[in-house]
Amino acid sequence: MSGEGDTPQAIRKLTPGKLVIASHNEGKVAEIRELLAPYGIEPVSAAELDLPEPVENGTTFVANAELKAMQAADLSGLPALADDSGLCVEALNGAPGVYTADWAERQPREGPPGRDWYLAMGKVEGKLAEQGADVSRSAHFACTLALAWPDGHVEWFEGRAEGHLVWPPRGKRGFGYDPVFVPEGESETFGEMDPAKKHAISHRADAFRQLVAAVF
Template sequence: MSGEGETPQAIRKLQPGKLVIASHNQGKVREIRELLGPFGIEPVSAGELDLPEPEETGTTFVANAELKALQAADLSGLPALADDSGLCVEALNNDPGIFSARWAGPSKDFGVAMQLVEDNLAKLPPETSRDAHFVCALALAWPDGHVEWFEGRVDGTLVWPPRGSQGFGYDPMFLPNGHQETFGEMEPGAKHAMSHRADAFRQLVAAVLD
């Protein structure tokens, strides 16, 4: 989707070459590298370039992705791709949502974050729905300030205790609809085929890479 709101199709293509992945989350960087692999893109992470992490002051996934991508593009002089994603638990008014990483605390301990989600659900009646979804917003920015953005989603339910050591973040407690394995139990290729990030990437590829 165009960041300028003019058309659902991107009006600028991404050329082969270096692209900054505006993230210090190694799990995200690894997934994005794998998804970009076939397209002649040379990903370099914000961490490798010693770029600072901006304060995420946006009130939506798209707004936070845009501010991260724009800062990285401005500081690096290269196109930059940022991801803002999170877990939305319907019974918790879609929390943690944009605060998903912050629920993990300063040490980014997602064991703590998953326990916090479970503790909040435990305060609700036993019949409360455990439905949840992941959202991923991708923003692609150029140094001149142009932005394209794309948003993906995957629906599922939450399990407890967490299962599996694959993936990252809340993956071990998220069971996608129609599947028997959590994202934490799935091999990366299986997750990439259906995840919120993959959904957003399919849109990005169709718009700016194909």
């Protein structure tokens, strides 16, 4: 899981202190802050440090997470944690996947620039509807966490949450596609679920458990 070449290396430990959360997504930052709370870490977001948002031109979750974490660590001089995550729909060959956020970007005819997650959820539902009533609604959320240091060292951890999609959206908690995703074994969407329960079973929590076991 090291970003320093092919030679296996011991996973680097993270000591208490400041850690940059390399994201401008307020919902994601809030969720990561809660997950970090018990570990003596002082989270500071990229937005608070006025760091620019990098162009996410990677073709995998790992590539995008590493790109964001390494830029934040380099510019801040602090360790940085980045998340790249997305919704992968079985019937859409894994789409929107790494382009999850792009599906929320408004086109000129759709309103002012910015992200509209209801629009994004509608795009997914529309593409499923095109395939007929019997289409599989299986999906999973994937998350890669990349932890980078200013010297270029990177560790990364991957998690996922299996489930299925519902329509119309349900609940106003969470963010992104949460209101249409029901995790496996549950009846509530992530958008309806108590945040503490979501944090215990989400794709981000899965990746975070691996990170905690490795670096703290």
